[in-house]
């Protein structure tokens with residue numbers, strides 16, 4: 001840029017800053033997530049005595065990263081520029097290094113003894129007569145974690161005058177898994193395309209990969225599997241490994257080690273052998289040579305993640321071998337290099353005969369892996385999904401978590417909201433994870449909560465920990481919704497310390513993301529903490545699981561999609577009752593996989609908690625819960641309560657206008673919450689109507705099937721629009737919609753308002769397919785009220801619950817008899833379909 005132009009730009013920027021308040025210029029697209037380092041305001045005064053000098057001796061990469069990060073954070077939050085020195089000066093300072101390192105600078109320091117790997121010590125000490133802040137790490141990684149911990153304390157405006165905080169992670173393995181395909185798509189990813197891959201190669205620009213590693217490091221994550229568990233053998237190809245090495249280089253300054261998912265058939269499909277039988281010596285040498293090749297280019301390679309014999313993936317069963325045979329062969333190849341194998345316990349038959357009431361997918365992991373306990377090598381870790389099925393909205397803790405006393409374990413949690421309202425529904429999963437982590441397996445009759453088993457503590461295992469399926473993408477806010485980042489933050493914080501409470505994690509995240517205003521903190525925390533039970537309420541309560549379309553997007557309702565097929569996610573609802581009988585006495589025997597004490601909690605109807613009733617038992621709809629309510633009425637009520645609660649989320653968020661730092665995130669989240677408000681109603685109606693039809697038992701409160709404020713599109717006066725059936729019927733109001741099908745260029749639906757004169761809110765329920773951008777216009781008494789384009793990217797091309805959405809038009813004055821007319825202009829495959837218009841008195 002020429003100098004004169006540069007000056008013009010600077011001048012213009014200055015002028016803009018004068019005209020617009022600074023907040024407007026600080027638009028936030030969510031990229032910085034919880035690392036915003038937003039300037040502290042009046043709280044800055046608390047840091048008047050904060051040192052201006054930073055003493056660092058080590059030139060190695062992590063201390064260097066730590067130094068830069070500290071300078072960056074302090075600059076952002078306190079507006080101070082730290083100076084750096086190698087020797088202790090005659091003024092107060094921050095001293096940063098390993099435990100030995102800081103002692104070599106200040107010999108009198110007494111750091112805590114036996115600080116575990118990756119632990120840190122933050123402390124306020126007098127050194128040479130000056131107040132100093134010590135940031136010491138048990139390892140280089142610990143230094144970095146200490147820096148991030150101190151920066152968090154500054155962001156929370158904590159008093160640092162009595163700083164004394166020694167922490168070490170509860171779990172050695174704190175990894176994320178990203179299900180990125182090498183072509184750039186992400187399986188169950190909702191934040192855009194891969195930050196690592198495009199066109200079967202590693203991206204040229206890995207800025208996002210290194211920024212991701214920074215985010216991860218800030219909350220203690222130390223490993224990342226970068227490709228889909230449904231692995232492409234190309235991940236191990238000779239020309240691909242140097243490309244992977246570039247990602248490892250981007251991660252390394254942040255202490256994050258790279259690992260990859262591997263396809264167990266690679267010796268055959270990639271290596272050209274005629275077998276991948278793990279017990280064939282040629283296969284064994286293939287893995288050894290491959291491991292050596294990897295470590296030549298990635299010396300700190302973390303290891304492999306394996307999905308085998310699962311959902312069509314190749315595995316040892318092809319040769320009559322066990323998961324232990326397979327895991328050990330791969331593990332022995334990695335062992336000389338200190339690499340590990342994470343072998344997933346998500347192994348099951350997806351062609352189960354649904355007619356056999358004894359069949360049960362929930363049994364699979366335990367049935368397969370428990371007999372192999374003790375047969376796995378020391379560098380194998382069995383990675384176990386937290387529940388026995390598949391990241392459902394409510395599952396009991398997987399019995400396998402308590403069933404491996406002589407084997408390393410890690411718990412797999414799903415950060416990406418696959419079954420929990422991908423990117424659009426607020427669903428903070430930490431409270432759900434906490435329930436599993438705190439669940440007491442009563443192994444050998446002792447208190448053995450899951451968190452202490454997976455950490456290795458209960459059975460004295462050297463390895464263990466957490467794996468979180470993150471699936472971040474190229475969109476600016478990483479996960480498609482800034483609120484979804486609370487799950488990534490929470491996952492990592494739990495991996496570090498599973499004893500943290502959900503409330504504390506929520507509050508930490510909120511304050512780092514939106515600032516320290518107590519009203520903002522309280523409001524957002526309340527929303528977060530109630531969001532999972534709310535989602536459960538309007539999707540599938542009582543442990544029946546998420547009644548979503550399990551065969552497709554896992555998004556909208558698909559109550560019957562789980563039934564009469566081999567996938568084994570059955571709820572077995574029929575005319576008489578609902579639920580899976582998993583008892584030992586009369587059911588699938590799944591309950592018998594738990595320790596005797598836990599069995600007692602689930603085997604009988606009277607002992608089983610309502611929240612898991614239908615997971616363990618098949619009961620008639622008239623069965624009375626502990627609350628005294630019948631099952632069917634509970635299903636109706638919770639769906640109404642859930643949808644109602646989302647309405648409150650919108651109001652609660654609206655109360656924060658102007659308080660959450662910037663407008664961009666505020667508006668983004670508001671749009672999402674309003675969408676969720678409408679979609680929760682789609683869920684409510686679909687599930688309630690399905691149960692009404694199947695059970696034949698009406699809602700005692702008269703709501704289900706009666707919608708007095710609605711005018712169905714198919715009953716309006718239609719011009720060119722035609723009524724169409726929606727499949728399944730419960731996924732549209734009245735089972736029908738109206739569509740403007742080609743070759744029509746424009747359609748209209750109209751009716752006359754029959755209510756009293758007044759001010760109303762109009763909810764236009766329409767369908768936004770992802771194969772076009774239809775236009776809508778709405779007129780009242782001939783005057784155009786609103787127009788919009790259906791250009792959202794909902795996950796379906798068809799009319800149904802995935803694409804059903806609403807336009808809310810508030811404050812509309814209506815007169816009795818006035819004509820309301822909606823025009824639809826189709827586009828591409830999108831047919832400008834309408835479901836209904838609901839006219840409700842304008843809410844206060």
Ligand code: GCW
Nearest residue numbers: 179187188229230307346390
């Ligand atoms: O729930 C299923 C998902 C698959 C996923 C699988 C797994 C990666 O539908 O998309 O595949 O779980 O966890 O392996």
